Amino acid sequence: MAYLAPQEFVAKMIDAGESKVFMSTRDTLIRAFMAGAILALAAAFAVTVTVQTGQPLVGAILFPVGFCLLYLLGFDLLTGVFTLVPLALIDRRPGVTAGGMLRNWTLVFFGNFAGALLVAVMMAIIFTYGFTEAPNAVGQRIGTIGEGRTVGYAAHGAAGMLTLFIRGVLCNWMVSTGVVAAMMSTSVSGKVIAMWMPIMVFFYMGFEHSIVNMYLFPSGLMLGGQFSFMDYMLWNEIPTVLGNLVGGITFVGLTLYSTHARTAPKRGLPAPAPAAHYAPAE
Template identity: 45%
Template sequence: MSYIQPKEVLNQMIQAGTIKSNLSVKDLLIRGFLAGAILSCATTLAFSAVTQTGLGLIGALVFPVGFVIIILLGLELVTGTFALAPLAVIARRATIGGMLENFFWVIVGHLVGSIVYAALYYVAVTNFGHIHDQPVIKYIIKLAETKTNGYSALGSDGMIAVFVKAVLCNWMVTLGAVMAFTSSSVTGKILAMWLPILIFFAQGFEHAVVNMFVIPAGIMYGAQVSLGDWWVWNQIPVLLGNFAGGVLFTGILLFITHGLSGTATVKHENSKTV
């Protein structure tokens, strides 16, 4: 059978966190760049589905294709690592410094990949600026303003709202990353990953890497959003909320309920190679 038991899943989570925390800067940048660009492409696919059908759920059904590609190719998605690397630190298989280095360089890679894709996408769908009524471009502009100015207009309540939406988002996203470990078959991995990602996207929760595309792309396309608004009212609180949701609700709770024997196994298996 291809199903993998939860205790072994925890072993794989810790092992993955260990490997990620020891990658070179070059690999973190390349894998982060590719993941940012691929997730951005999946985002415009989802937005195309929404603007063509008028149904947000259709966009949510197709969006997980980007996440699946990222996981199956072994790329780096910082939001998924938020649940994995801290467990490697807890299990003493990685250092805090290695974990933070992963976060930093992967985020840099995500930003570059997302912005490069945003520029290429604009050229592609507007024929280099000659088509001015492209629906997805208009959708991105409106969404970028909603994700920043919409929260700032609410003051402290807006800051709380964006943080909570980020927590809920990455609770699901990290479950998607973990569900990939529950099957040894490619088909099983795809189906298992698809479900939590659909849940977060369909409900409009806040994902840091998606926003690394949506908001700078919106600014590039003409949204009335400043760089300060992007980071203060979205990117920073969303990164913090994504981290909290991933490490607390997925990483720590699974570690507590499945953890001690799994940790011992990982330490034994990796003692000669890490």
């Protein structure tokens, strides 16, 4: 499991951010669509495991399989590009502009949403036998998740919004650490082990991930959740996206960049003491 030094994988982070800015619209959308779809399937899998075993920890341990797969396949999540692309701008890579960064973020957002929404429709069909009967136990659980994490926050007003935002920040602190962890090793096993740990933490702790929510909440609406699309956008998706942005760039991107790519000058060492001179013995 060959390990790369921080200076090496931070250089890879900047290079990755630069390449995403210049990626074609087609490729950006395809990679974002597939990332959203695979992560949505992993979320459906984790909720199913949690409901069937009654053990949330088991679902959290298994959820990272989707994250690992999508990054090994070279697909992109909004949470990842929030961290990587700004580094290319800060590093003043030629041709990288704020407009190019915002273009990438926008395309990835809509690609992720489309992929997650497709899986939400497919899974809702499975949970209800094509909308011909009430949702099964897993479908009912997804509906209650949507209620608790929209109107549940709204019931607390500004304090609920602050809690939601902070959960978004903490989420992408962990998720972006997983993105970076994939660059720490040159072997598949090393990448998977490094990615698995922070993703498991975020999922078990119930932090808010904008792309996971692109699956859970539209799916919840289809499965009878007692909340509206506007509840979802105002009391989850928008604040979560903002929290994910702050968490990824602040606690992962900028910290690693500032200390490993733009390391501060070392403090001066004390000057060596002058050599002692001894008179020759007579």
